Amino acid sequence: MQNRTFALLLLGLTCGVLFINVTVYKFGFFWRGHQFFSVFNRISHTSLRDDSLQAVISPSVSCSGRDVELVICVPVKRDNSAKRVVIRQTWGSYGKYGGRYGVTPPTNTSSSFNNVPTKLGEIILVFFTGSPLSQSVDEEQTRLNEEAKTYGDIFQDTYIDTYENLTLKSISIIKWISKKCPNARYVVKVDDDMYLNIPLLITSLWTHADNVYSKRSHASNNTSTETYPPPFLVGYKNDGAKVIRNKKSKWYTSREAYADDTYPSYLSGTAYAMSGSAALKLYQTSLRVPLFWMEDIYITGLCAKVAQIPIIADFRFSFTKEPPHGCDFRKLISGHRYTVTQIKRIYKELNDPLLKCPSKRK
Helix, strand or coil: CHHHHHHHHHHHHHHHHHHHHHHHHHHCCCCCCCCCCCCCCCCCCCCCCCCCCCCCECCCCCCCCCCEEEEEEEECCCCCHHHHHHHHHCHHHHCCHHHCCCCCCCCCCHHHCCCCCCCCCEEEEEEEEEECCCCCCCHHHHHHHHHHHHHCCEEEEEEECCHHHHHHHHHHHHHHHHHHCCCCCEEEEECCCCEECHHHHHHHHHHHHHHHHHHHHHHHCCHHHCCCCCCCEEEEEECCCECCCCCCCCCCCCCCCCCCCECCCEEEEEEEEEEHHHHHHHHHHHCCCCCCCCHHHHHHHHHHHHHCCCEEECCCECCCCCCCCHHHHCCCCEECCCCHHHHHHHHHHHCCCCCCCCCCCC
16 A cells, blocks of 8 residues: 555656646746746746846956947847847947947937937947756757857856746846946847847937936936936837737736736837936846736836836837838838848948939838
8 A cells, every 4th residue: 555655656746747847848937946937927036036147158248448339139049040140240240249340330420419429439239048948068059159259249148048038038138238238328129030220229319318318307407417318218119008818819918917907108029229227227127026928018118117217109110021121221220020131131222322212212
């Protein structure tokens, strides 16, 4: 009888371990080496993350002692080296990774703006990725290690890299900014299938910063206490988005995960930008705001609301696939879902001084 009871107990433990392993693989639980919990639960995560910066790979690029205008932060999968290559060759080439590349300033001068520096600071490019479920070093990880040594622009964190863990990837970005690049004036988070018009982005950030600074200064009647650029977020703004309760939907969210029927205003996660001061405030706020699995709603909605950071609508941040032509992108900051070939084409045309555009183009 005792042997039978022991056998049943052993079988139960084995099945339990198997269930946990399958569940972790399927849904992606947060943070290897820490407490497991499902991304579909709304939880308090004070014991989940500490304030130290943990990394499998750290970029060699440093912001220390440098005048950093913009940090371009690109969340990527480990195996998507093709997109990293084309980004470095095209719109990411404005970045200065490891001191290997120069910075091309925008064509606009700063004379139209009240508070921008008289000289454009440096632009830095960093790719952010997570870790596989297995802790063993596979061929993919070996290739990533070599790529990181070559370019010095990859940050790999310890969370399991799944779709459901995109929030952790975005937290990893603002955490890295807080710890390694707190002097950056601006930060942009942009997906790897986007085209990003860097010169237009920078001049638009100057304009938005001036507007926010002016409003804050008038409200406080004391410009000496206001930091520049002030905290703000900008991108394609979504207002009044309804929470999807249909369990068949990719974006299904239970009431346990989010009780309200409407999300706070937030920016599309395909591309959004912020001042450096906003990134620092968002990271500190994320330490006390319960995690939510949709990163754009969590970072630019929930955390921004708690931190009282204004979010600005700029519809030049497009989350759709705009025509892949330089003429179209003269008035666009971003566009979505482009192939490697299309990204190269947009970049070539945008930088062609002889490019002639039809007058009807927007």
